[in-house]
Amino acid sequence: MQHLDRLVRALKRLPGVGPRQAERFAAYFLRASQGEVNEFITALSEVKSSVGLCPQCFAYSENDLCDICRDTDRNTAQICVVEDPQDIEAIEKTGAYKGLYHVLHGAISPLEGRGAEQVKVRELLARVQQASPRIEEIIIATDPDSEGETTALYLADLLRGQVGQITRIGYGVPLGADIDYMDEMTLGHSLKGRTKI
Amino acid sequence: MQHLDRLVRALKRLPGVGPRQAERFAAYFLRASQGEVNEFITALSEVKSSVGLCPQCFAYSENDLCDICRDTDRNTAQICVVEDPQDIEAIEKTGAYKGLYHVLHGAISPLEGRGAEQVKVRELLARVQQASPRIEEIIIATDPDSEGETTALYLADLLRGQVGQITRIGYGVPLGADIDYMDEMTLGHSLKGRTKI
Numbered sequence: 232m233q234h235l236d237r238l239v240r241a242l243k244r245l246p247g248v249g250p251r252q253a254e255r256f257a258a259y260f261l262r263a264s265q266g267e268v269n270e271f272i273t274a275l276s277e278v279k280s281s282v283g284l285c286p287q288c289f290a291y292s293e294n295d296l297c298d299i300c301r302d303t304d305r306n307t308a309q310i311c312v313v314e315d316p317q318d319i320e321a322i323e324k325t326g327a328y329k330g331l332y333h334v335l336h337g338a339i340s341p342l343e344g345r346g347a348e349q350v351k352v353r354e355l356l357a358r359v360q361q362a363s364p365r366i367e368e369i370i371i372a373t374d375p376d377s378e379g380e381t382t383a384l385y386l387a388d389l390l391r392g393q394v395g396q397i398t399r400i401g402y403g404v405p406l407g408a409d410i411d412y413m414d415e416m417t418l419g420h421s422l423k424g425r426t427k428i
Numbered sequence: 429m430q431h432l433d434r435l436v437r438a439l440k441r442l443p444g445v446g447p448r449q450a451e452r453f454a455a456y457f458l459r460a461s462q463g464e465v466n467e468f469i470t471a472l473s474e475v476k477s478s479v480g481l482c483p484q485c486f487a488y489s490e491n492d493l494c495d496i497c498r499d500t501d502r503n504t505a506q507i508c509v510v511e512d513p514q515d516i517e518a519i520e521k522t523g524a525y526k527g528l529y530h531v532l533h534g535a536i537s538p539l540e541g542r543g544a545e546q547v548k549v550r551e552l553l554a555r556v557q558q559a560s561p562r563i564e565e566i567i568i569a570t571d572p573d574s575e576g577e578t579t580a581l582y583l584a585d586l587l588r589g590q591v592g593q594i595t596r597i598g599y600g601v602p603l604g605a606d607i608d609y610m611d612e613m614t615l616g617h618s619l620k621g622r623t624k625i
Contacts, residue, residue: 232479232487232488232490232495233490234471234475234478234479234488234490235475235490237471237474237475237490238435238471238472238474238475240471240599241468241471241472244456244460244464245453246452246455246456247452250459251608251609252444254444254514254608255443255444255514255608256443257475258443258512258513258514259441259442259443260472260475260476261475261476261479261488261513263441265476267441268473268476270438271438271472272469272472272473274431274437274438275435275438275457275468276430276465276469277434277435278431278432278454278457278458279429279457279458279462279465281429282431282432282458291429291432291458292429293429293431293432294429298429311568315455316455316458317451317452317455321453327435340441354445369579391625396617399492400438409518411448411465415602
């Protein structure tokens with residue numbers, strides 16, 4: 232069953248998916264109608280061809296600038312820095328934040344040999360330096376683990392004096408957790424209770 | 429982000445996948461190389477075009493008869509009846525069974541209005557009646573839940589007198605569990621300790 236094995240292998244690459252779950256997914260596709268499978272393939276192909284990164288904040292975007300960067304109702308003097316694009320949706324759901332974002336696409340990790348140049352730090356610095364009027368606040372919302380903390384401290388050092396203030400979300404987010412799995416209440420509190428660093 | 433939303437909706441249809449996991453899967457595809465995504469699409473398309481059902485046992489097969497039905501080393505006088513194609517792999521891993529299979533593709537469920545004609549029961553009866561020499565044993569390995577029990581009793585009534593004996597795997601499989609999530613030891617024991625019904 233080489234074709235089926237190949238699909239199971241491809242499905243095992245999905246994050247957090249083990250052999251049994253990959254087999255269940257493959258069984259779903261085998262049972263599904265040809266129309267459903269075609270819809271899936273079309274959605275996947277279109278996402279790869281149409282979704283890129285916003286040139287300003289590096290969130291996923293289907294246009295040039297993303298929806299949030301283009302939204303004239305947002306507070307452009309506030310930038311919330313996150314590790315991953317899906318963190319944005321988690322924060323948006325709280326309704327507690329009306330500024331812009333900046334996606335690092337990872338965190339600084341000396342142990343894994345990932346330095347500031349491997350994430351979108353230079354782009355954040357350029358964005359802050361080019362901003363007119365000056366950015367009032369950078370809210371650092373990296374994950375509360377050692378890489379996220381390292382990144383937060385690095386950014387605080389780098390940006391100090393270049394923006395009004397630098398804050399870090401803190402209140403309510405338990406250590407070791409993942410920002411984008413957090414419930415809305417906790418994340419909302421952590422935004423309101425942010426502390427200056 | 430209509431294209432991304434569409435992919436997330438398609439991913440949510442996978443069994444057991446919620447909104448957050450679907451978003452994580454979509455993020456994986458966005459990060460993956462075009463080559464990886466193409467490989468995935470090819471595997472999926474080929475599975476749909478090349479994998480069918482074995483005309484004898486209704487397992488998934490890429491040829492006419494499946495590998496097990498074509499294997500001349502198997503005991504053709506024994507048929508193990510399972511609900512789903514993935515149950516076969518779970519039983520094969522135990523190494524405790526060398527007969528053939530019959531996949532019902534579901535279980536009889538009066539509550540959901542699924543009768544014997546919606547699963548491959550008629551095909552099993554025809555297979556038993558046409559078998560020469562006579563089938564010595566039918567091992568019923570439906571899931572140990574109410575639908576699986578109903579199906580087992582229905583099959584026992586239907587096939588009594590037409591085969592040497594009808595047995596039901598039992599020993600070791602906890603009630604409410606799913607055959608294809610079972611560990612190999614438990615399944616191996618349940619095959620060895622099967623009881624006559």
